[in-house]
Amino acid sequence: MNRCFSPLTRTVWLSIVALCIQAFSVQAIADWVYVSNEKDDTISIIDTTTNEVIKTLEVGERPRGVTLSQDYKFLFICASDSDTVQVMDIATNKILHELPSGEDPEQFALHPDNKHLYIANEDDAVATVVNIESRTVVAQIDVGVEPEGMAVSHNGKWAIVTSETSNMAHWIDTSKNEIVANTLVDQRPRDAEFNADDTELWVSSEIGGTVSIMDTATQQIKHILTFEIPGISANRIQPVGMELTSDGKLAFIALGPANHVAVVDRSNFEVIDYILVGRRVWHLALTPDETRLYTSNGVSGDVTMVDVEKLKPIKTIKVGRFPWGLAILPAASIPQ
Amino acid sequence: MSFVRTLVAVVISFVLLPLPSYADDSLSVSILYLEEKVSRPPVLSRLVVWPEDEGLLGAQLGVDDNNTTGKFLNQDYQLQSLIVPEGEPLAEPLIKALAGSPGLVIANVPKSTLLRIAALPEAQNVLFFNAREQANSMRSADCRANVLHTMASRAMLSDALMQFYNLRKWRKLFLIEGTHDGDKEYADAFRRSAKKFGLKIQYDKKWLANADIRRTAAQEVPLFTQGRKYDALIVADEQRDFAPYLLYNTWLPRPMGGSAGLKPAVWSSVVEQWGAVQLQTRFSKLADRGMTSVDYANWVAVRSIGEAVTRTKSTDASVVREYLLSDEFELAGFKGTALSYRKWNGQLRQPIPLVHPEAVVANAPIAGFLHESNELDTLGLALSETDCEQF
Numbered sequence: 001m002n003r004c005f006s007p008l009t010r011t012v013w014l015s016i017v018a019l020c021i022q023a024f025s026v027q028a029i030a031d032w033v034y035v036s037n038e039k040d041d042t043i044s045i046i047d048t049t050t051n052e053v054i055k056t057l058e059v060g061e062r063p064r065g066v067t068l069s070q071d072y073k074f075l076f077i078c079a080s081d082s083d084t085v086q087v088m089d090i091a092t093n094k095i096l097h098e099l100p101s102g103e104d105p106e107q108f109a110l111h112p113d114n115k116h117l118y119i120a121n122e123d124d125a126v127a128t129v130v131n132i133e134s135r136t137v138v139a140q141i142d143v144g145v146e147p148e149g150m151a152v153s154h155n156g157k158w159a160i161v162t163s164e165t166s167n168m169a170h171w172i173d174t175s176k177n178e179i180v181a182n183t184l185v186d187q188r189p190r191d192a193e194f195n196a197d198d199t200e201l202w203v204s205s206e207i208g209g210t211v212s213i214m215d216t217a218t219q220q221i222k223h224i225l226t227f228e229i230p231g232i233s234a235n236r237i238q239p240v241g242m243e244l245t246s247d248g249k250l251a252f253i254a255l256g257p258a259n260h261v262a263v264v265d266r267s268n269f270e271v272i273d274y275i276l277v278g279r280r281v282w283h284l285a286l287t288p289d290e291t292r293l294y295t296s297n298g299v300s301g302d303v304t305m306v307d308v309e310k311l312k313p314i315k316t317i318k319v320g321r322f323p324w325g326l327a328i329l330p331a332a333s334i335p336q
Numbered sequence: 337m338s339f340v341r342t343l344v345a346v347v348i349s350f351v352l353l354p355l356p357s358y359a360d361d362s363l364s365v366s367i368l369y370l371e372e373k374v375s376r377p378p379v380l381s382r383l384v385v386w387p388e389d390e391g392l393l394g395a396q397l398g399v400d401d402n403n404t405t406g407k408f409l410n411q412d413y414q415l416q417s418l419i420v421p422e423g424e425p426l427a428e429p430l431i432k433a434l435a436g437s438p439g440l441v442i443a444n445v446p447k448s449t450l451l452r453i454a455a456l457p458e459a460q461n462v463l464f465f466n467a468r469e470q471a472n473s474m475r476s477a478d479c480r481a482n483v484l485h486t487m488a489s490r491a492m493l494s495d496a497l498m499q500f501y502n503l504r505k506w507r508k509l510f511l512i513e514g515t516h517d518g519d520k521e522y523a524d525a526f527r528r529s530a531k532k533f534g535l536k537i538q539y540d541k542k543w544l545a546n547a548d549i550r551r552t553a554a555q556e557v558p559l560f561t562q563g564r565k566y567d568a569l570i571v572a573d574e575q576r577d578f579a580p581y582l583l584y585n586t587w588l589p590r591p592m593g594g595s596a597g598l599k600p601a602v603w604s605s606v607v608e609q610w611g612a613v614q615l616q617t618r619f620s621k622l623a624d625r626g627m628t629s630v631d632y633a634n635w636v637a638v639r640s641i642g643e644a645v646t647r648t649k650s651t652d653a654s655v656v657r658e659y660l661l662s663d664e665f666e667l668a669g670f671k672g673t674a675l676s677y678r679k680w681n682g683q684l685r686q687p688i689p690l691v692h693p694e695a696v697v698a699n700a701p702i703a704g705f706l707h708e709s710n711e712l713d714t715l716g717l718a719l720s721e722t723d724c725e726q727f
Contacts, residue, residue: 122614123614123617123618125404142407144404144405144408145401145404145405146611146614163405164611164614164668165401165404165405165614165639165668166401166404166405166408167405167643167646167668168405168408170408179408182408182409184646184647186666187666187667187668187674188611188668206668207666207668207673207674208666208668208674209674233711235673235674235710235711235712257672
């Protein structure tokens with residue numbers, strides 16, 4: 001009896017130890033993920049130690065883009081149907097005030113000066129620049145039809161707007177808030193991301209099914225990524241949100257209704273893996289230590305946590321209806 | 337014609353050259369909106385109204401969208417319009433209007449007129465976009481090399497609905513055919529599609545348009561639709577004459593599709609997925625009404641031109657045509673997938689939403705209907721089904 005039982009016990013023990021180690025390592029990181037739920041007018045907060053929703057906050061109508069201030073004291077929320085950007089106090093979860101955003105704000109990006117917010121106004125074919133301290137509109141810039149993605153380079157020199165129906169990335173010189181160049185990309189550009197040293201701009205094209213990688217110096221496309229997943233028809237592969245790791249090695253690209261996230265080896269622009277996540281994956285966010293990736297899955301109403309080292313989905317977390325934007329608050333900044 | 341075009345090109349370049357801020361890459365694109373007003377037969381309801389500016393405003397929005405993009409590329413689009421009453425000679429004013437234009441025409445005319453103008457010697461270098469006529473024959477034996485189609489054919493609409501019936505396993509069908517022009521062709525399209533997707537038309541009847549049934553529908557329609565077993569009905573009544581009164585009055589309580597109930601459409605004001613709300617909002621700001629299938633077909637024709645001009649940097653109709661029919665062309669049209677033109681008959685491939693007045697029920701092609709090259713080609717006349725020889 002004892003002899004028969006002991007190997008089993010050993011296996012059980014081993015797995016318990018493994019589980020403990022895993023649980024312990026999970027305990028070590030404790031960031032918060034803010035998720036905007038477009039169809040519920042709420043924000044869910046996920047604690048990354050437990051990977052459960054710990055709070056659901058009511059915000060303005062149709063929240064989409066969310067981003068944190070550089071000091072992590074405020075969360076900015078594009079409340080698209082309220083035609084405003086709300087500023088939430090991280091310490092109290094209260095909406096402090098609203099910023100004049102222009103009509104139908106969809107996405108935005110904060111300039112590294114922590115002072116200027118660049119906002120895409122989807123219905124109005126303009127981008128609005130708001131000073132978040134004086135709460136005034138500094139500039140409105142005419143852009144193409146249906147501006148969508150917004151990115152500001154890390155050095156603060158460039159602001160990029162993508163316009164979905166004009167199929168362009170507009171290059172705004174932030175020193176004068178004027179468009180100085182336009183790059184045509186494939187159909188329905190969505191997200192724009194700079195790499196860490198701002199030498200490359202990545203733009204995803206949802207209907208084109210591609211990602212264009214541009215050289216910042218020339219604004220010319222130097223590489224176009226395409227995707228192929230066995231068993232999934234090409235027209236369901238629709239690149240949307242992107243995240244680039246700061247070490248320059250990997251890129252993650254959400255593929256919308258293909259329900260997968262593509263993993264790109266940036267040394268040779270090869271797609272090395274496709275990670276299965278929830279339905280119609282929209283946007284992505286890496287934790288500050290870049291060990292995990294969170295994905296918002298619009299149609300299934302959940303968030304997937306992906307282990308970046310193993311490139312495996314670990315857990316699905318139910319949030320509100322149509323989760324859209326993601327922003328991650330580092331452990332050190334979580335209010336006590 | 338070519339002499340006229342050269343002359344015009346010279347005139348245009350002469351006009352544009354002195355402008356200092358616009359370099360030689362600037363393009364001026366004039367698009368002609370062509371419409372022949374068609375009288376409609378009287379229908380029972382006095383509330384059925386067809387917007388007077390249907391089509392024209394779709395094209396106008398397309399031009400506005402092209403210009404928003406064009407201003408970053410030194411492109412300027414203008415819409416000319418030529419609208420004539422029914423039966424009036426069109427050839428002469430058309431030739432006049434085409435003089436000096438790049439020869440890009442959005443046609444909103446019946447089939448007979450379209451065939452006549454497409455055959456004009458002066459129109460051989462013109463590219464027509466058929467944005468209204470649904471005749472299957474124009475995508476088959478009556479196709480014309482200088483005509484592309486942004487309006488869906490009846491076969492595309494009927495295939496879309498029959499795919500959905502198949503999905504729901506509604507296999508035994510009751511077909512009702514109306515008496516107005518087009519109803520027979522629409523009913524024929526359903527007969528073809530039912531066969532294509534393995535459904536059986538158990539009852540096939542022609543509506544008798546000899547009485548006002550608005551007050552007696554509850555008595556008349558059950559008798560007319562008597563039958564032992566059917567899973568669903570199809571009604572072909574393009575003018576919406578009697579079809580709306582059939583709903584809820586059938587002998588067996590069964591769903592209905594076609595011209596009443598679940599409608600296959602190129603566009604509808606209830607479409608909201610895939611960013612469509614933005615297009616709907618822009619259109620209703622311009623038109624103060626909802627966007628229809630005809631408006632959409634006009635919009636998408638003008639957007640196709642915009643895309644071709646942007647990518648080829650040419651306004652020449654033959655360059656535009658070649659690009660639109662090439663593998664490079666694709667267009668985002670708020671339908672969740674890239675739109676393109678079929679190389680064998682010039683028909684725009686597009687998903688067909690199935691709608692009721694308040695929501696989209698499904699989007700065809702329905703997942704699971706496979707095609708060797710493009711699932712959108714499960715809708716309408718496939719290469720093997722067309723007799724088109726001009727492409």
